[in-house]
Amino acid sequence: MIQIIAGEKGSGKTKKLINFVNDTAVSGKGIDVVLATTDRYRQEIKPEVRFIDVTEEGVNNFDRLIGFIKGLLCGNYDIEYVFIDGVHKMLATEIGSSIMADFFMALDSIGEKSMVKFVLTVSCAVEKLPEFVKKYL
DSSP: OEEEEEESTTSSHHHHHHHHHHHHHHHOSSEEEEEESOOTTGGGSOTTSEEEEGGGGTOOSHHHHHHHHHHHHHHOTTEEEEEESOHHHHHTSOTTSHHHHHHHHHHHHHHHHHTOEEEEEEEBOGGGOOHHHHTTO
16 A cells, blocks of 8 residues: 655645654554655654665666665565655656656565555646656555
């Protein structure tokens, strides 16, 4: 399952994500993981949640991000949620690109196989989202 939090830059997507993360940390059954491109809000995330700044791990393109996610899930079968803040930055591409479309397809497949829920922030107005993203709103 994939869920999208979309909006223009500065519209409060990360704050919504932080609230969602902290709510699931209290009520969830499994482990929650946050993937971000900065650690500036690490302190706002409950300590039960695993926070990873992917730039420290060299994640900067499609193959590395998908590989990193698969590695997390292979090493930890009780992950319930993976939150991804700023997926376009991690993939170094625009939201409407074919790379992004391939990423969503791959992530959907991973989620189905592993029963993990993915929540992503996307910096784009809802009305401007490509169709392959809109279905996850």
